[in-house]
Amino acid sequence: MSMNIFRQEFNMRLKSVITWSVAQAALIWVYVSMFAAIGQDAEFMSEMMSKFPKALLTAFGMTGLDFATILGFYSFVFFFIQLLLAIQAANYGFSLVSIEEREWTADFLLTKPVTRTQILTSKFLAALAGLTITNAVVWIGTFVFLNLYKGEKMFEIKALLLMLASIILFQLFFLCVGLLISLLVKRVRSVTPYAMGLAFGMYLLSVFGDMLGDSVLEKLTPFKHFSAPYVFENGRYDWPLVLISVAVIVISLAASYVLYNRRDIPAVV
16 A cells, blocks of 8 residues: 555656756756856956855855866856755655645545555655656766766866765755645645745855854755855865754654644545
């Protein structure tokens, strides 16, 4: 029965997964293809960037990057990849259990010979499988397009692998937090505003943290926990911040199971 739930959930999201994956591949292709032109005139690019307001550079994660190298340029592109990943993962998290409550089909599922823990686990794994496909597309697209447009320039593989390896935890953060919030509110009438609010809210915390030099705000958002410029400059993760994300994931997921098992599921009368 659990496998049937997983299969049904996965099939329901398959079209969405394909759409998000194609969007990510297109984003990587469009931006990385620009490096062929930008990389040839790195001095002009650096001079032009120096004239931009610092607040604008900070808002788009463009501080401390070397646009003369393809990996430095990709670190800038990776910010936009993260933003799309955040919206997708948050969308899946908010819709994981709320869609059935909204469509009044949750009580039908609970009449089946399966526990609530098994239901939530099957749904969660189906969402995670969809996110993993998008993750794989990002990996493949990154390596294909970087090698296609790097020309004579080489890049450090370790820093790139660290950036890409952070995606799974980044996705899990928004998936688990979205799930928890959906269970804390009485009813999610529309998933999109919640998902956009969570993703852009975390992004704005990152921006304001940089602008204000506020380390407290940095501790709250995964956009700082998995900062591509930091990995590019230091060749490693900021582990204290990464562990905060891990703690949020574990706590959110555990709390979600508790809340779902205690939740009063509305029934059709």
